[in-house]
Amino acid sequence: MTWIGRSLPRLEDPSLLKGHGTYVADHADGALHVAFARSPLAAGEILGIELPEIAPGGGQVFTAADLHGVGVIRPVLNRPDYRAVGQPALAAGRVVFPGQAVAVAVARTAAEAEDLAEQVFIDIEPQDPILTFDAALAEGARAVHPEAPENVLVEGNLKTKGFDEAVAQAAVVIELDLRSRRQSAVPMETRGGVASYDRATGRVTLVASVQMPHMLRTGLADVVGMAESDLRVIAPDVGGGFGQKMSLFPEYVVLVWLARKLRTKVAWIEDRRENFLASAHSRDQAFFVRGAFSAEGRLLALDANLKSNVGAFSCYPVTCGVEPLMAFGELPGPYVVPEYRGRSRGVTTNTCMMAPYRGVARPMLTFTMERLMEKAAKALGLDAVEIRRRNLITSFPHRSPTGVVYDEGSYLQAMEAAVAHVDVPAFRARQARARTEGRYLGLGVSVFSERTGYGTPVYAQRGMGIVPGYESVDLAMDPSGNVEVRIGSSPHGQGLKTALAQLVADEIGVVPDRVRVIAGDTDATPYGWGTFASRSMVIAGGATKFAAEAAADKLKAIAAKMMEVEVGAVVLDEGYARVPGTNKATPIPDLARAAHHQSQRFGLEAGIRTSGFYDPGGTFSNACHICEVEVDIETGGVKILRFVVVEDAGVLINPMIVDGQIAGGVAQGIGNALYEELIYDEDGNLLTTSLADYLPPTALEVPDLEILHMETISPESVTKAKGVGEGGTIGAPAAVLNAVADALAPFGVEIDEMPATPQKIRLAIRNMAIRNTRAPADV
Amino acid sequence: MSDKIKITLTVNGTAMTAEVEPRRSLADMLRDDLRLTGTHLGCEHGVCGACTVLVDGKPVRSCLMFGVQANGASVRTVEGLADGDRLHPLQQAFWENHGLQCGFCTPGFLMLAAGALEENPDMTDEEIRDVLSSNLCRCTGYQNIVKAVRLAAEVMKAGPAPQATRS
Numbered sequence: 007m008t009w010i011g012r013s014l015p016r017l018e019d020p021s022l023l024k025g026h027g028t029y030v031a032d033h034a035d036g037a038l039h040v041a042f043a044r045s046p047l048a049a050g051e052i053l054g055i056e057l058p059e060i061a062p063g064g065g066q067v068f069t070a071a072d073l074h075g076v077g078v079i080r081p082v083l084n085r086p087d088y089r090a091v092g093q094p095a096l097a098a099g100r101v102v103f104p105g106q107a108v109a110v111a112v113a114r115t116a117a118e119a120e121d122l123a124e125q126v127f128i129d130i131e132p133q134d135p136i137l138t139f140d141a142a143l144a145e146g147a148r149a150v151h152p153e154a155p156e157n158v159l160v161e162g163n164l165k166t167k168g169f170d171e172a173v174a175q176a177a178v179v180i181e182l183d184l185r186s187r188r189q190s191a192v193p194m195e196t197r198g199g200v201a202s203y204d205r206a207t208g209r210v211t212l213v214a215s216v217q218m219p220h221m222l223r224t225g226l227a228d229v230v231g232m233a234e235s236d237l238r239v240i241a242p243d244v245g246g247g248f249g250q251k252m253s254l255f256p257e258y259v260v261l262v263w264l265a266r267k268l269r270t271k272v273a274w275i276e277d278r279r280e281n282f283l284a285s286a287h288s289r290d291q292a293f294f295v296r297g298a299f300s301a302e303g304r305l306l307a308l309d310a311n312l313k314s315n316v317g318a319f320s321c322y323p324v325t326c327g328v329e330p331l332m333a334f335g336e337l338p339g340p341y342v343v344p345e346y347r348g349r350s351r352g353v354t355t356n357t358c359m360m361a362p363y364r365g366v367a368r369p370m371l372t373f374t375m376e377r378l379m380e381k382a383a384k385a386l387g388l389d390a391v392e393i394r395r396r397n398l399i400t401s402f403p404h405r406s407p408t409g410v411v412y413d414e415g416s417y418l419q420a421m422e423a424a425v426a427h428v429d430v431p432a433f434r435a436r437q438a439r440a441r442t443e444g445r446y447l448g449l450g451v452s453v454f455s456e457r458t459g460y461g462t463p464v465y466a467q468r469g470m471g472i473v474p475g476y477e478s479v480d481l482a483m484d485p486s487g488n489v490e491v492r493i494g495s496s497p498h499g500q501g502l503k504t505a506l507a508q509l510v511a512d513e514i515g516v517v518p519d520r521v522r523v524i525a526g527d528t529d530a531t532p533y534g535w536g537t538f539a540s541r542s543m544v545i546a547g548g549a550t551k552f553a554a555e556a557a558a559d560k561l562k563a564i565a566a567k568m569m570e571v572e573v574g575a576v577v578l579d580e581g582y583a584r585v586p587g588t589n590k591a592t593p594i595p596d597l598a599r600a601a602h603h604q605s606q607r608f609g610l611e612a613g614i615r616t617s618g619f620y621d622p623g624g625t626f627s628n629a630c631h632i633c634e635v636e637v638d639i640e641t642g643g644v645k646i647l648r649f650v651v652v653e654d655a656g657v658l659i660n661p662m663i664v665d666g667q668i669a670g671g672v673a674q675g676i677g678n679a680l681y682e683e684l685i686y687d688e689d690g691n692l693l694t695t696s697l698a699d700y701l702p703p704t705a706l707e708v709p710d711l712e713i714l715h716m717e718t719i720s721p722e723s724v725t726k727a728k729g730v731g732e733g734g735t736i737g738a739p740a741a742v743l744n745a746v747a748d749a750l751a752p753f754g755v756e757i758d759e760m761p762a763t764p765q766k767i768r769l770a771i772r773n774m775a776i777r778n779t780r781a782p783a784d785v
Numbered sequence: 786m787s788d789k790i791k792i793t794l795t796v797n798g799t800a801m802t803a804e805v806e807p808r809r810s811l812a813d814m815l816r817d818d819l820r821l822t823g824t825h826l827g828c829e830h831g832v833c834g835a836c837t838v839l840v841d842g843k844p845v846r847s848c849l850m851f852g853v854q855a856n857g858a859s860v861r862t863v864e865g866l867a868d869g870d871r872l873h874p875l876q877q878a879f880w881e882n883h884g885l886q887c888g889f890c891t892p893g894f895l896m897l898a899a900g901a902l903e904e905n906p907d908m909t910d911e912e913i914r915d916v917l918s919s920n921l922c923r924c925t926g927y928q929n930i931v932k933a934v935r936l937a938a939e940v941m942k943a944g945p946a947p948q949a950t951r952s
Contacts, residue, residue, distance in 0.1 A: 013883075015880050015881055015883070016880075016883070018886070019879070019880045019885060020872070020880065020886075021893060022885060022891055023863075023872065023876040023879055023880060023885070023888075023895070024863070024864065024866070024867050024872075024876070025821070025822070025823020025824070025862065025863035025864045025866075025892050026823065026864075027823075027889075029791050029823070029825065029889060031816070031822070031825075031826070032816075032822040058890030117806075117808065193887075193889075193922055193923060194825075194827045194833060194835060194889040194890045194922065194923050194924075195825070195827065195887070195889045196827075243887075243888065243889075244887065245825070245827075245887045245888070245889025245890075246887040246889060246923050246924055248923070275826075277825070278828040278829060278830060278833075283926075361840065395936075485811065498887055499886040499887030499888065499924050500885075500886065501886065504803065518909075648866065662883045663883065665883075666883045666886060666924075666925060666926075666929065669925060669926030669927075669928050669929070670886060670923070670924045670925050670926045672926055673923075673925075673926035674923070690846060696828065696830045696832065697827075697828045697830060697833055698830060698833035702921055702923060704917075704918035704919075704920075704921060704927075705914050705917040705918040705927040705930070705931060706914060706915065706918040708926050708927050708928070709928075710928045710931075711926070712926065713802070719848050734926075
């Protein structure tokens with residue numbers, strides 16, 4: 007019996023359930039509190055900053071002029087088209103987005119710090135803000151940054167040799183003009199940091215709600231100008247990240263600087279309004295795409311003009327290339343695209359910085375490819391599932407026109423399984439019946455690939471100055487037989503500690519309860535990259551497996567000596583080293599004790615300490631989502647009636663955790679598809695700064711999912727597991743929006759934007775009714 | 786601003802007095818003055834419900850209530866839910882059914898469900914889902930939360946038979 011494959015309740019949970027989790031705000035005891043004075047305007051020149059008069063003991067306020075020796079955050083991408091832009095810790099000379107931190111107040115309590123920050127008067131000569139693609143790319147537009155006179159920070163271009171010929175041969179060319187509005191990851195815990203100065207050593211410890219503690223330490227040390235060893239970064243319990251907590255933010259630079267300057271402990275816990283204004287945004291994209299199809303419905307060529315509004319700065323370390331370049335490189339998704347012409351630009355504007363959010367580019371590119379298949383099927387008189395059959399990748403390894411190599415997946419099989427499970431003919435009958443009653447049902451399909459668990463080769467290809475990707479793991483068994491696994495990765499809700507404990511348990515023959523995984527502390531873990539990009543189970547898992555195998559080898563060697571048998575005869579199982587076929591058995595704790603206290607007997611290095619390192623090339627998960635909706639044509643409201651997921655993520659280490667990742671991802675995808683939108687007015691004021699204005703879905707909007715699994719094993723993952731963190735969010739928007747489009751087919755309404763809010767759906771129905779007399783006259 | 790007001794209240798069954806600033810929210814009072822940090826603040830606008838506690842048995846957004854308003858009241862927080870190491874049926878069900886991931890919204894959901902089930906132990910599935918839509922979770926997609934509350938309701942109705950605990 008193995009631990010892998012069991013839905014073991016998570017080892018992380020009891021403390022969280024009892025209210026004993028310690029998130030960043032729970033580390034603020036005894037700290038001075040910090041509040042930021044932020045720019046009320048999107049763009050302008052700072053003429054002066056008037057500081058409040060402060061009574062002795064009433065706190066302090068600092069501005070950029072005080073930050074001597076502090077550098078700017080300037081991530082590097084080694085591409086000729088990349089324009090590096092520096093982000094100051096506090097705005098100096100000018101402000102470039104609304105909410106940019108300009109001054110920082112420190113006081114005894116959070117309330118007093120906020121009172122002080124409110125009294126800072128920032129005198130700004132306003133400039134007309136540049137907020138949109140049109141404004142930024144207009145002839146003669148003002149440059150948001152002098153370094154990028156065209157307002158383009160990064161641009162990818164590619165045209166394959168046979169592109170023109172393929173387009174000329176096409177029976178039909180389908181055009182799409184799609185838009186994804188600006189969205190937020192909305193972790194339930196906002197950002198926050200507590201920095202404390204240790205007078206004895208001069209070191210600073212920053213406890214912060216982050217996904218990449220080691221990377222943050224490197225970035226902070228560089229920007230603040232201190233030795234990295236003088237800084238310790240701890241990611242405690244983290245209340246969700248979804249990509250928003252990957253980047254090095256100016257606020258953390260200020261906190262570390264303050265702790266050193268004041269030689270004390272300072273705490274900043276972001277409020278929700280700040281989180282919406284000034285953490286990181288995502289998704290703001292416009293894709294203009296043409297697909298050239300043969301008469302049989304085969305995609306011959308894809309022509310893409312992609313724009314991403316990356317906001318005012320480039321996020322560290324992954325840079326503002328993350329959205330535009332992934333969109334550019336992975337647009338073909340699960341489909342065979344013989345010829346390709348692509349242009350993808352990262353456009354800078356006076357808006358909050360764009361950074362990774364669960365799915366990165368792929369929700370939009372999946373929406374694009376899936377709308378393309380639907381529209382092409384319609385134009386060619388083909389069934390929408392049949393056209394996908396003719397275009398999905400079925401031969402592996404597959405090389406896309408942009409050079410991405412796909413390992414084996416089950417794109418076609420997953421779709422067939424989902425279609426069979428749903429029973430499409432039965433749905434079509436229900437749909438027809440409903441239409442006679444004036445009810446509008448729709449079915450939407452979405453097939454997609456999820457590139458997961460990729461190491462340095464993929465990141466290096468992107469030209470990143472800092473190349474993430476590998477993971478290291480240090481494993482030790484203490485003399486009592488308990489295992490400590492120190493990982494460079496940094497989970498924050500994924501259940502990675504439990505899943506890794508299951509892996510280790512199978513290798514070493516102990517129960518998972520005896521495996522303690524230590525993460526999120528730069529003093530206690532080997533250098534690693536953190537948890538993002540659906541990578542930790544694959545990469546930290548692989549490194550953990552290697553370390554555990556080495557530990558098992560050593561335990562077996564010790565057991566062989568103790569039991570006087572050959573090493574090859576020993577197995578580790580259920581807490582014992584056994585020699586099958588004999589009654590010889592030694593408890594593993596006895597081996598651990600002997601390894602430490604009787605080491606002279608074995609001719610081996612004392613103790614049991616091993617390490618593992620893994621840097622894989624990456625593997626593709628894949629899935630098919632099918633969604634059934636009912637659209638209320640009076641209100642534009644969409645109700646999701648059914649949601650089916652057929653997922654192929656290789657071997658499931660803990661099926662319950664995998665299903666949890668899928669369900670949470672789909673919920674975010676549903677929110678992205680139907681409700682969530684950050685809106686700036688034309689002056690650059692963000693109108694959506696509370697959870698009453700920006701609407702993540704509640705339990706009423708998210709249905710129970712039907713999840714089925716397939717299992718394609720990849721040689722690119724030593725644990726045979728593939729990443730699964732992002733897939734739900736990647737695939738769900740296309741499934742939901744295709745379903746909405748299907749429901750509204752009688753009205754000829756095109757769904758070309760996410761989110762498709764009730765207002766937008768209602769407006770589209772009305773406009774079409776006015777334009778098109780064939781539509782029901784009473785809508 | 787900093788003149789403190791003395792109040793008396795019961796917190797998780799223990800009678801106590803506290804001195805709080807009039808402008809301090811109940812959430813801040815619980816977290817900062819009473820060191821009950823299981824109550825979390827997700828928005829401070831009364832929307833997300835992470836700060837939900839029970840005041841005189843009713844679920845309340847503790848970010849929207851001043852600490853001084855709890856004078857004379859009985860307040861229950863997530864720390865008072867388990868009986869020592871023995872988890873409350875809701876906690877047990879959340880654990881067994883993966884009703885949490887990052888855990889930040891969890892105390893609010895637990896207290897919301899505890900209050901709702903104490904008021905109506907016979908909620909239908911629709912009523913459970915409706916009540917749970919008061920709070921936001923960004924990790925789970927809700928289905929395991931709904932399932933856990935449904936299963937816990939059955940256990941709670943079956944009476945206070947000793948709960949098995951996992952070690």
